Amino acid sequence: MSSAAEMPVDSAPIFEAAPMAVAHAAAVLIINFNTAQRTIRCIESIRRGSMLPRRIWILDNDSQQEDFELLQTHVGALTLDGVELILLRSERNLGFAAGCNLMIDRALEDVECTQLLLLNSDAVALPEWVRTMTTCASRTPESTGMVGARMHKLARPQEVDTLGISLYRSLMPADRHCLDDLLVGPSGGCCLLKRAMLEDIHRVAGYYFDARYFCYCEDTDLVLRAVLGGYQTIYVNEVLALHEGQASSGGGVSSFITYHGLRNSIWMHAKLLPASIFWRFGLLLVLAHMLSIARHGLFGRVGLLWRTYKDALAGLPSFWRERARFQQAFRSQDAVWRSHITPAFYRRRYLSHVLRMEGRKHKQSRRAAEIE
Numbered sequence: 466m467s468s469a470a471e472m473p474v475d476s477a478p479i480f481e482a483a484p485m486a487v488a489h490a491a492a493v494l495i496i497n498f499n500t501a502q503r504t505i506r507c508i509e510s511i512r513r514g515s516m517l518p519r520r521i522w523i524l525d526n527d528s529q530q531e532d533f534e535l536l537q538t539h540v541g542a543l544t545l546d547g548v549e550l551i552l553l554r555s556e557r558n559l560g561f562a563a564g565c566n567l568m569i570d571r572a573l574e575d576v577e578c579t580q581l582l583l584l585n586s587d588a589v590a591l592p593e594w595v596r597t598m599t600t601c602a603s604r605t606p607e608s609t610g611m612v613g614a615r616m617h618k619l620a621r622p623q624e625v626d627t628l629g630i631s632l633y634r635s636l637m638p639a640d641r642h643c644l645d646d647l648l649v650g651p652s653g654g655c656c657l658l659k660r661a662m663l664e665d666i667h668r669v670a671g672y673y674f675d676a677r678y679f680c681y682c683e684d685t686d687l688v689l690r691a692v693l694g695g696y697q698t699i700y701v702n703e704v705l706a707l708h709e710g711q712a713s714s715g716g717g718v719s720s721f722i723t724y725h726g727l728r729n730s731i732w733m734h735a736k737l738l739p740a741s742i743f744w745r746f747g748l749l750l751v752l753a754h755m756l757s758i759a760r761h762g763l764f765g766r767v768g769l770l771w772r773t774y775k776d777a778l779a780g781l782p783s784f785w786r787e788r789a790r791f792q793q794a795f796r797s798q799d800a801v802w803r804s805h806i807t808p809a810f811y812r813r814r815y816l817s818h819v820l821r822m823e824g825r826k827h828k829q830s831r832r833a834a835e836i837e
Contacts, residue, residue: 487547488599491518491580491657492572496564498526501536503709504586508540508550511584516596517548518582520575522568525554560679561653569673573660581663585654587709589619594705598657601699610662610696611688613651619707626708627652629700630685631807635753636738636746637730638685639812646807650688650698655706662696669694669794670787675732677780681722682729689737692805693795718825720766724773727757731777736784737791739798749810760819 497504613629627640
């Protein structure tokens with residue numbers, strides 16, 4: 466049973482919207498968790514687009530009351546011709562995965578809804594986002610189940626935030642920053658997912674996103690299952706959104722991100738990785754984990770590492786039991802995996818990125834110690 470309640474929207478409008486083109490097959494899904502001001506900014510950016518979706522679903526993931534009330538007041542005051550805004554509130558934080566699943570189920574109750582657009586609450590949609598994504602979806606065959614696009618950084622619009630998801634020889638996924646890296650699928654923070662693809666992967670797995678992940682790597686898991694099921698991604702090499710980044714989970718070196726990213730990647734490999742691919746690339750995967758352990762151990766995060774790997778191992782039996790289902794459902798797994806693995810060990814310039822982040826974290830820690 467859903468733990469979210471639909472909130473009434475019956476306040477007076479705060480502006481008069483000009484008649485706009487509406488994508489009647491499209492719904493936008495946004496999750497809010499203590500980011501009401503950013504979520505409002507996100508909604509406003511969609512409102513200013515050249516085309517609007519038929520519905521905008523917003524899920525408040527058990528935010529603080531003040532944050533939720535701010536969001537509720539704003540959504541309640543909006544009126545858009547031909548567009549329905551629906552605000553849900555969960556009594557607990559469902560995470561990104563389960564929160565999206567809830568909204569997907571609700572959105573697909575409308576038989577006319579065939580295109581679901583996901584956008585992070587701390588992102589800003591550029592004017593052509595809805596029009597370009599839905600047009601691409603409408604002009605591609607059913608086997609193209611996903612649409613992705615460029616998302617750049619909000620603070621530095623010339624700098625790439627993500628070009629989708631890539632998988633490397635280390636078998637570790639990462640945001641794609643270079644077009645030379647092979648695309649597995651779009652990032653969950655800015656994408657369009659087609660109804661047929663979602664219903665297909667749900668029939669196989671019993672879910673869209675894997676709610677056990679809570680957040681991080683859940684989009685990689687979904688797009689991998691879609692690709693293994695024969696679906697493809699169309700990529701629009703155009704900046705359609707700008708992303709602030711990590712507004713809900715905290716920026717920089719985050720224990721929250723490290724924990725969920727590492728734990729969930731282990732679960733994903735246990736569930737989906739064919740034995741043949743593990744035997745070919747497994748040593749590189751082990752090396753990737755050793756480097757992660759060395760990095761976080763060097764900077765004193767031993768407790769975090771212990772908790773991450775302990776919880777990952779504790780959850781493995783559940784994922785291991787699902788392997789047989791996916792092995793049966795997906796044919797030619799080995800060939801599909803090989804065709805989507807970028808030859809590099811990992812994303813380019815990642816080491817310099819880590820050193821910058823750790824250096825910044827160290828300076829912040831020193832500054833805090835001096836203040837105390």
